[in-house]
Amino acid sequence: MRDTARAELDAAGIGPGPLRDDYLLCRGLHAHHGRTYFTATRVLPPARRPSVHVLYGFARRVDDIVDEPGAGTSTADQHARLDTIEEDLRRALEGEEPREAVHRALAHTVGRHALPGSYFRAFMRSMRMDLTVTDYADLGHLREYMYGSAAVIGLQVLPVLGTVVPREQAAPHAAALGEAFQLTNFLRDVAEDLRRGRVYLPQDVLEAYGADRSLLEHCARTGTNDRRVRAVLAEMTEVNHRLYDLAEPGIAMLDPVARPCVATAFRLYRAILEEIRIAEHDVWRIRHGVSDARKTAAAGPALVRALWARAFSRP
Structure with missing residues (x-):
């Protein structure tokens, strides 16, 4: 694995030194916390993987402050940590030297790909919303x-x-895919989110089927696959499929x-959604996912296609 990491960074032109260590840290975060996404990056050309690892690493670092703050951490403490990150992010986006390793790698990636700062500021706003x-009142609010x-x-x-069409033409599909992935997570992790005090199922959909937070908590506590909650999850699964349909042409x-x-x-990721459907939308007794064998089976043919594309596409 170390040889693979070094080969990726060499291909990306990131030589030995502190910046290389910063990139390696982000790669480790991605490999440990985002296994499905990390599996998918294995079929990217090596030179493009480090930037994806950095973008994931930054998002993960912020997400952990919001979702895994540690015992005894107050909301005020979390806001203070986010303040520190936003200041370092400002430095990264304005060409100053960030203090943290992840942000130094992020500054390099942002400059390399001319990424708009607005994407990262929107991300931080949503992370603060979680505090x-x-x-959420309805799907629009969500x-x-x-x-x-x-989406960002x-x-x-x-x-x-990279795209073969103007970037703005592909952008709505890329945004829809980000939303589709996240909504799949929300449907899979209803119980886990409840433990954090959050419900990502729209209130108007819950009410339409006679469900509410207390019923969700009962299902989570007892493992009951209540028909009203099944109906809510079935409707949101259809919303999720429509997002995948919107994303696919991209x-x-x-x-x-x-x-x-x-x-x-x-x-x-769409296979996770199918697993939920097959289980009759029972998300209480099992955390649905894709087996390592299935990931490998999906990545193998994709790697062949990627190698073929590398060999025969124009530079």
Whole structure:
């Protein structure tokens, strides 16, 4: 694995030194916390992988402050930590030297791909929402949050992957894919989010089927797959599928060498949604996911396609 990491950084032109160590830290965060996404990056050309690892590493570092703050950490403490990150982010976006390793790597990636600072500021706004907002009135309210927490991730990665059409033509599909991935996570992790005091199922959909937070908490506590909650999850699964449908045409708009990576992530994440459906939307007794064997089976053919594209696409 170390040889692979070194080969990636060599291909990206990031030689020995502190910046290389910063990139390696981000790669480690991605490999440890984002295994499905990390599997998909294996079929990217090596030179493009480090930037994706950095974008994930930054998002993960902020997400951990919000979701895994540690025992005894107050909301005020979390806001203070986010303040520190936002100051370092400002430095990164304005050409100053950031203090933290992840942010130094981020500054390099942002400059390399000319990424708009607005994407990162929108992300930070949504992360702060998680400290104060515990439920969402309707899908529009939820998608306002998801723009900053997920859609902009797709938009950040788009310039790294490259496109064969004007970037603005591919952007709506990239944003939709970010939202689709996140909504799949929300449907899979209802119980986990409840433990953090949050409900990402729109209130109007819950009410339409006679469900509410207390019923969700009962299901989480007892493992009951209540028919009313099943109906809510079934409706939101259809919303999720529509987002995947909106995202899918964007895959063909990507640079041929990047398509297999995104297609692999697309198939693996949509497979989680299918697992939820097969289980009759029971998300209480099992955390749905894709097996390592299935990931390998998906990544193998994608790697062949990626190598073929590298060999025969124009530089």
